[in-house]
Amino acid sequence: MKTLLIDGQWNLKRNFYKRKSYVAKGEMCGGSFGFLDSIRGVINRILPDRVVVMWDGLYSGKLRYEIYRPYKAKRKKNWDKEYTTIVNEVGNTEEEQEKLELLKQKLVINEFLDLLGVRHLEVKYIEADDLIAYYILSSKIPNEEIVIYSRDDDYVQLVSETVSILNPDKLTLITVENFKNEFGFTHQNALLLKCFKGDKSDGIEGVKGVTVKKILEYFPNVINERYTYNRLVEESYDKKREKKIKFFDKIIDAREVLYRNAKLINLKKPFINDEVKEEMLKIVYNALENNLSIQGAIYLFFRKGFNKFVLNENTDIFFSSFYRIVMKEKEFNKF
Numbered sequence: 001m002k003t004l005l006i007d008g009q010w011n012l013k014r015n016f017y018k019r020k021s022y023v024a025k026g027e028m029c030g031g032s033f034g035f036l037d038s039i040r041g042v043i044n045r046i047l048p049d050r051v052v053v054m055w056d057g058l059y060s061g062k063l064r065y066e067i068y069r070p071y072k073a074k075r076k077k078n079w080d081k082e083y084t085t086i087v088n089e090v091g092n093t094e095e096e097q098e099k100l101e102l103l104k105q106k107l108v109i110n111e112f113l114d115l116l117g118v119r120h121l122e123v124k125y126i127e128a129d130d131l132i133a134y135y136i137l138s139s140k141i142p143n144e145e146i147v148i149y150s151r152d153d154d155y156v157q158l159v160s161e162t163v164s165i166l167n168p169d170k171l172t173l174i175t176v177e178n179f180k181n182e183f184g185f186t187h188q189n190a191l192l193l194k195c196f197k198g199d200k201s202d203g204i205e206g207v208k209g210v211t212v213k214k215i216l217e218y219f220p221n222v223i224n225e226r227y228t229y230n231r232l233v234e235e236s237y238d239k240k241r242e243k244k245i246k247f248f249d250k251i252i253d254a255r256e257v258l259y260r261n262a263k264l265i266n267l268k269k270p271f272i273n274d275e276v277k278e279e280m281l282k283i284v285y286n287a288l289e290n291n292l293s294i295q296g297a298i299y300l301f302f303r304k305g306f307n308k309f310v311l312n313e314n315t316d317i318f319f320s321s322f323y324r325i326v327m328k329e330k331e332f333n334k335f
Contacts, residue, residue: 046173048147
C-alpha cells in the first residue's frame with residue numbers, strides 16, 4: 001500500500017500566501033482552494049492508496065519551547081494570546097487577522113477532506129512533523145510505502161527504504177537511492193549534520209564555525225558511511241595530532257549543543273503524548289465514516305464558489321484524482 005502524508009499547515013500557508021488574491025463569494029480562499037488543487041496534483045503524480053493530512057495543533061511548538069526558549073520565539077511569543085484571538089475571533093493586528101483567516105480556511109479544507117476520503121489529524125500541543133514521524137514509526141501495515149509531501153528539510157532524516165519525500169521544488173522523489181546526489185552525503189547522517197547546522201527558521205542555533213561543507217571536507221567518509229558524534233570526536237583527536245586546527249576543537253566541544261539539538265530535532269523520537277497514540281491508532285487502522293462522496297465535495301465546491309477558478313465543465317475532472325482515494329477507502333471499510 002502506498003500512503004501519502006501531507007504536512008497540512010505547511011501546505012495551507014504555502015497556498016495561502018501564493019494565492020492571496022483568490023476570493024470567492026466575498027471570502028478569501030487561496031489557502032483552501034489551493035490546498036485542494038495542490039494535493040490533487042500530487043495524487044495524480046504518485047497514485048497513493050491512502051492520503052493523510054497532519055495539522056499543527058493548538059499551542060504546537062510549546063513543548064519544545066519549554067525546554068529551549070528560543071524555539072520559534074519570533075513566531076509565537078504568546079500562546080495564550082493566540083488562543084484568545086482564535087476563540088473570540090478578533091484579530092487586532094494584521095498577524096492575528098491572518099491567523100484567523102488561516103484557521104477559517106483550514107476548517108473549510110477539513111470539510112472537503114471528510115468527503116474525499118482523506119484522513120486528517122490534529123492534536124493539541126503537537127506539531128505536524130511529530131505526527132508524521134509517529135505515523136511512520138507506529139504503522140504496522142504490511143508492505144506500506146510512504147511518501148511525505150513537504151518542503152521542510154527536517155523530514156529528510158526519515159528517508160528510508162520505505163519512506164521518501166516529495167518536495168514541490170524537486171522534479172523527483174527524494175529516496176535512499178538518490179539522497180547522496182541531492183545532499184552530498186548518505187541519508188544515515190542526515191540527523192547528525194542537521195544537529196550541527198541547527199534550524200534558523202525555528203530559532204535553533206547550530207554549532208558556530210562548523211558547517212556541513214567543512215565537515216564533509218575534513219571527514220570525507222561522512223559522505224558514504226554512517227557516523228555518530230562519538231566517531232567524529234575520536235577522529236577529531238586523531239587529526240589534531242597531525243595538524244592543529246581550531247575546527248577540530250569545535251567538533252570536540254560541541255557535545256552539549258549537539259545533544260540539545262538532537263532532542264529538539266530528532267523526529268525518530270517525536271514529541272507526542274497519550275492522545276497522539278490513541279488517535280494515531282484510529283488514523284492508521286480504523287475505517288472512515290460512510291459519508292464519502294465526490295458529489296458532495298462537488299456540491300460544496302460550488303457552494304463555496306470555488307468553481308469560478310476552473311471551467312464549469314471541468315469540475316468533475318478537478319475531482320477525478322480523488323475517485324481513487326474514495327474507492328480505496330471504501331474497499332478498506334469492507335474489512
